[in-house]
Amino acid sequence: xxxxxxxxxxxxxxxxxxxxxxxxxxxxxxxxxxxxxxxxxxxxxxxxxxxxxxxxxxxxxxxxxxxxxxxxxxxxxxxxxxxxxxxxxxxxxxxxxxxxxxxxxxxxxxxxxxxxxxxxxxxxxxxxxxxxxxxxxxxxxxxxxxxxxxxxxxxxxxxxxxxxxxxxxxxxxxxxxxxxxxxxxxxxxxxxxxxxxxxxxxxxxxxxxxxxxxxxxxxxxxxxxxxxxxxxxxxxxxxxxx
Amino acid sequence: xxxxxxxxxxxxxxxxxxxxxxxxxxxxxxxxxxxxxxxxxxxxxxxxxxxxxxxxxxxxxxxxxxxxxxxxxxxxxxxxxxxxxxxxxxxxxxxxxxxxxxxxxxxxxxxxxxxxxxxxxxxxxxxxxxxxxxxxxxxxxxxxxxxxxxxxxxxxxxxxxxxxxxxxxxxxxxxxxxxxxxxxxxxxxxxxxxxxxxxxxxxxxxxxxxxxxxxxxxxxxxxxxxxxxxxxxxxxxxxxxx
Numbered sequence: 407x408x409x410x411x412x413x414x415x416x417x418x419x420x421x422x423x424x425x426x427x428x429x430x431x432x433x434x435x436x437x438x439x440x441x442x443x444x445x446x447x448x449x450x451x452x453x454x455x456x457x458x459x460x461x462x463x464x465x466x467x468x469x470x471x472x473x474x475x476x477x478x479x480x481x482x483x484x485x486x487x488x489x490x491x492x493x494x495x496x497x498x499x500x501x502x503x504x505x506x507x508x509x510x511x512x513x514x515x516x517x518x519x520x521x522x523x524x525x526x527x528x529x530x531x532x533x534x535x536x537x538x539x540x541x542x543x544x545x546x547x548x549x550x551x552x553x554x555x556x557x558x559x560x561x562x563x564x565x566x567x568x569x570x571x572x573x574x575x576x577x578x579x580x581x582x583x584x585x586x587x588x589x590x591x592x593x594x595x596x597x598x599x600x601x602x603x604x605x606x607x608x609x610x611x612x613x614x615x616x617x618x619x620x621x622x623x624x625x626x627x628x629x630x631x632x633x634x635x636x637x638x639x640x641x642x643x644x645x646x647x648x
Numbered sequence: 649x650x651x652x653x654x655x656x657x658x659x660x661x662x663x664x665x666x667x668x669x670x671x672x673x674x675x676x677x678x679x680x681x682x683x684x685x686x687x688x689x690x691x692x693x694x695x696x697x698x699x700x701x702x703x704x705x706x707x708x709x710x711x712x713x714x715x716x717x718x719x720x721x722x723x724x725x726x727x728x729x730x731x732x733x734x735x736x737x738x739x740x741x742x743x744x745x746x747x748x749x750x751x752x753x754x755x756x757x758x759x760x761x762x763x764x765x766x767x768x769x770x771x772x773x774x775x776x777x778x779x780x781x782x783x784x785x786x787x788x789x790x791x792x793x794x795x796x797x798x799x800x801x802x803x804x805x806x807x808x809x810x811x812x813x814x815x816x817x818x819x820x821x822x823x824x825x826x827x828x829x830x831x832x833x834x835x836x837x838x839x840x841x842x843x844x845x846x847x848x849x850x851x852x853x854x855x856x857x858x859x860x861x862x863x864x865x866x867x868x869x870x871x872x873x874x875x876x877x878x879x880x881x882x883x884x885x886x887x888x889x890x
Contacts, residue, residue, distance in 0.1 A: 416769045461769060490771040527658045527703060527773065529732040 408504060409480070410468050411436070411450070412496040417461040417637065418530040419491040424455045432456075432492060436467070439487035443480070444471050453506045453513070453645040457597075459637030461531070463516075464495075464644040468506040474499070504647070512574065512646035514590045517603045518639045522583035532584070533603075533639035539610030541580055546616035547609040548576045550623065551589075551602055558626035560598045569595060569626075576602075588643070597634050604633035650746060651722070652710050653678070653692070654738040659703040659879065660772040661733040666697045674698075674734060678709070681729035685722070686713050695748045695755070695887040699839075701879030703773070705758075706737075706886040710748040716741070746889070754816065754888035756832045759845045760881045764825035774826070775845075775881035781852030783822055788858035789851040790818045792865065793831075793844055800868035802840045811837060811868075818844075830885070839876050846875035 413432075421429035425437070433450060440448035450469040456462055475483075477497035485494050503509075520528065521537040528534075551573055558569040572592045579586040587603055605622065608614050614622075622630045655674075663671035667679070675692060682690035692711040698704055717725075719739040727736050745751075762770065763779040770776075793815055800811040814834045821828040829845055847864065850856050856864075864872045 414768050416771065463769075485766075491768050493766050493768045495765075523737075524727075524735050526656050526733050526735045529658065531769065 407472070407474060408468055408470050408500050408502050409477075410466065410496075410498045410500045410504060410506070411484075411494055413462065413465050413467070413492055413494050415462050415465065415492040416530070417456060417459045417640075421458045422455060422460070423452050423462075423465065432462075432465075433467075435488055435492060436484075439484055440469065442487065443475070443483055444473055446471065446473070451506050453510050454642075456640075456642050457637050459530070460640045460642065462642040464514075465642050466506045466510070466645045466647075468500065468504060470502075506645075509647050510645050511648055512590055512592055513594060513642070514588065514644040514646070515594065515599045516641045516643045517587040517589075517599060517635065518641070519585040519587070519603070519607065520583060521585065530638050533636050535607060536611070537583070539607065540612065541578070541585075541610065543612075543616050544606050544610040545578060547606055547614075547619045548578060550616070550619040551576050555623055556626060557595055557598060557623070559622055559628060559630050560601045561595045561628065562597075563628055565595065571595065571598075600635040600637065600640060601631055601633060603639070604635040605631055607635070608633065649714070649716060650710055650712050650742050650744050651719075652708065652738075652740045652742045652746060652748070653726075653736055655704065655707050655709070655734055655736050657704050657707065657734040658772070659698060659701045659882075663700045664698060664702070665694050665704075665707065674704075674707075675709075677730055677734060678726075681726055682711065684729065685717070685725055686715055688713065688715070693748050695752050696884075698882075698884050699879050701772070702882045702884065704884040706756075707884050708748045708752070708887045708889075710742065710746060712744075748887075751889050752887050753890055754832055754834055755836060755884070756830065756886040756888070757836065757841045758883045758885045759829040759831075759841060759877065760883070761827040761829070761845070761849065762825060763827065772880050775878050777849055778853075779825070781849065782854065783820070783827075783852065785854075785858050786848050786852040787820060789848055789856075789861045790820060792858070792861040793818050797865055798868060799837055799840060799865070801864055801870060801872050802843045803837045803870065804839075805870055807837065813837065813840075842877040842879065842882060843873055843875060845881070846877040847873055849877070850875065 420432050423432045425433040450467045452467045481497040518532045520532040554572040556570050561569045574590045576589045662674050665674045667673050667675040692709045694709045723739040760774045762774040796814040798812050803811045816832045818831045
């Protein structure tokens with residue numbers, strides 16, 4: 407049967423979601439724990455990678471086993487084994503057609519920027535930025551990102567396959583000196599959210615006019631936006647399925 | 649001249665404040681940076697130690713140098729060198745009679761407990777505890793801690809010197825599932841705040857009656873309170889000088 411896991415993790419403690427040869431990953435931590443619990447080799451499939459330092463509040467993965475462990479029990483024993491930097495928030499037994507990556511229809515990322523005085527206790531969880539930014543200009547620039555576009559400007563050089571993506575919504579909450587960018591799309595290219603946030607901040611500080619975002623997109627050239635915001639502020643917030 | 653530093657740090661990244669032979673400490677990080685900046689060996693004196701994992705929002709230290717660097721400049725260059733897990737919030741040139749430890753008249757610690765669902769992103773910053781606790785019983789038990797007492801029950805076995813301390817105030821804020829204990833005293837024994845908080849939580853879950861705290865104090869025996877709450881929830885909030 408197929409199990410679906412939903413989880414949070416602190417990306418500061420992992421070299422990304424995906425298993426690596428040397429460094430500790432979320433995938434390896436989970437697979438090692440599940441292999442011990444099921445007493446058979448377990449391979450998990452995530453909804454997608456997250457990079458080193460990137461956090462998750464709603465990452466999803468699936469795996470198969472011929473053994474049935476009731477979800478509540480599995481959640482409890484798995485959480486004990488993976489404590490403290492990953493927490494499973496939900497376990498479900500799902501249809502065999504469910505696939506964590508292929509069945510995903512939308513993903514939501516949040517990116518948190520603090521314009522308050524630097525606080526070392528929040529280093530891993532925010533991008534700290536100066537406060538000389540114009541929020542209304544950022545909001546104007548954000549409108550150019552929404553919709554269906556060829557995001558080739560934000561793709562790796564020589565990226566294979568389509569670079570067309572649809573951004574369903576891109577909003578900004580501002581409260582107590584914390585800017586939370588919320589972006590929902592049908593898919594994201596590698597580093598795309600971090601490049602977009604970086605550009606929005608440059609618009610905010612007056613380095614570009616908001617309308618320049620449209621030009622950058624139309625240029626379809628990675629060199630037009632050679633900026634990537636720190637992974638520390640990025641959260642995979644939710645993966646949506648039908 | 650004598651310099652006074654006020655600082656925040658994330659205790660998760662240090663084996664305590666005090667210099668150690670092997671492991672990285674806040675003191676060593678600061679001394680190494682200051683020695684490079686002043687181009688002469690600098691030794692700092694903290695207001696007191698904090699243990700591995702314990703955070704500071706207002707730790708204070710002093711050091712001497714025959715060179716004068718304007719406080720604003722020193723703050724800037726020092727912060728660059730010690731980034732990201734320590735931040736200097738204030739630099740002052742003070743009277744030579746000032747001593748970070750000996751001149752301190754009061755200290756304030758905060759201890760944060762979360763009774764919300766476990767969140768791996770907050771692991772280093774809260775003690776997570778179940779929510780079956782009676783806040784009114786905790787508040788009642790807290791009254792036995794305030795005042796001047798012999799806190800020998802909370803001292804290391806064979807601790808030298810007086811174990812009498814005065815707790816000026818001990819309060820509890822409860823908001824959104826976060827309990828913040830705030831304690832102000834003229835001094836604290838090793839692990840004293842963590843032992844007290846641990847006892848308060850045991851009262852809250854009904855393991856002891858509030859009045860048992862009075863008996864434990866009067867017993868003057870460490871074995872009567874063999875509990876120490878995790879360092880993760882503890883913050884040195886402020887050091888008070890006259």
